[in-house]
Amino acid sequence: MVSDCTANSSDGKAIRSGQLKATMPPEAPIVRVASLRYAYRRHVALHDISFDLGPGVTALLGPNGSGKTTLLKCVLGLLPTEAGTITRDERGRTDGVESFGYVPQSPELPGFSTVHDAVAYAGWLYGMSPGKLDAAAHGILELLGLTDLARRRIRTLSGGQRQRVAIAAGMIHDPPLLVLDEPSAGLDPGQRLRVREAVARVTQARATLLSTHLLEDVRHVADRILVLVNGKVGFDGTVDDLYRVIGPSHTGDLGADFEAGYDALIRTLGGDSE
Numbered sequence: 074m075v076s077d078c079t080a081n082s083s084d085g086k087a088i089r090s091g092q093l094k095a096t097m098p099p100e101a102p103i104v105r106v107a108s109l110r111y112a113y114r115r116h117v118a119l120h121d122i123s124f125d126l127g128p129g130v131t132a133l134l135g136p137n138g139s140g141k142t143t144l145l146k147c148v149l150g151l152l153p154t155e156a157g158t159i160t161r162d163e164r165g166r167t168d169g170v171e172s173f174g175y176v177p178q179s180p181e182l183p184g185f186s187t188v189h190d191a192v193a194y195a196g197w198l199y200g201m202s203p204g205k206l207d208a209a210a211h212g213i214l215e216l217l218g219l220t221d222l223a224r225r226r227i228r229t230l231s232g233g234q235r236q237r238v239a240i241a242a243g244m245i246h247d248p249p250l251l252v253l254d255e256p257s258a259g260l261d262p263g264q265r266l267r268v269r270e271a272v273a274r275v276t277q278a279r280a281t282l283l284s285t286h287l288l289e290d291v292r293h294v295a296d297r298i299l300v301l302v303n304g305k306v307g308f309d310g311t312v313d314d315l316y317r318v319i320g321p322s323h324t325g326d327l328g329a330d331f332e333a334g335y336d337a338l339i340r341t342l343g344g345d346s347e
């Protein structure tokens with residue numbers, strides 16, 4: 074299925090060019106969110122949110138307070154759906170193993186444990202059978218280029234190494250849905266690059282929802298961008314779609330253009346760019 078790239082201004086009118094096409098969502102979504110609404114008592118945090126997630130990286134962007142964390146929690150089933158539905162395709166999972174992996178912004182890994190054991194333990198928490206943990210831990214550490222760290226204690230790792238271990242722990246059970254909440258926050262540029270490479274390496278066949286404030290990460294790893302503003306989806310399209318929305322102001326500096334385009338988009342949508 075091919076869908077229109079959409080951007081809605083604060084008064085609900087489409088603001089994007091008429092011919093834009095995004096390649097997402099694919100035919101068989103791994104997650105389908107339909108007419109989702111969520112309120113904290115009388116404060117409505119999410120209004121009528123609908124989108125499909127298929128394989129690839131979807132970046133979730135938006136100003137502070139726009140509803141990103143609330144949406145992640147709803148998708149993971151950590152908050153109840155108040156109105157609307159969230160359907161997760163379990164992709165054949167009947168063995169009690171969780172169909173999602175979650176890497177929180179500040180993952181808590183046991184400092185005394187080795188990297189291998191911490192990742193294997195996460196697999197056990199996700200419901201994997203004990204007999205599979207060792208091989209799965211070796212496999213995911215190898216995939217993420219972390220084999221050399223396998224015997225190191227977590228407490229001896231740098232922030233970037235720890236974050237990559239957290240990604241390994243979040244997906245040792247090979248979930249069809251991976252949710253990453255600001256995985257590069259607080260890291261230096263070199264560490265961010267390694268984390269970005271890790272994200273790019275593991276996301277081919279699964280739906281990855283990446284909440285981030287770092288436009289650099291979005292530009293490099295995202296297949297699709299969802300922008301939340303005031304609890305509503307304001308933009309849904311590809312990175313290229315966003316460049317096309319920028320239009321004639323395109324200067325040729327992709328990084329600067331992307332930031333400028335995003336800021337302009339947020340202002341048009343009625344939010345405060347950060």
Ligand SMILES: Nc1ncnc2c1ncn2[C@@H]1O[C@H](COP(=O)(O)OP(=O)(O)OP(=O)(O)O)[C@@H](O)[C@H]1O
Nearest residue numbers: 113116117118135136137138139140141142143144
């Ligand atoms: N437990 C809560 N009780 C009441 N209101 C809440 C609660 N958690 C969040 N909110 C409100 O819901 C709205 C969405 O918050 P949310 O944390 O989802 O935004 P966010 O986009 O993740 O923000 P940030 O980028 O700052 O992390 C905000 O107005 C926030 O103040």
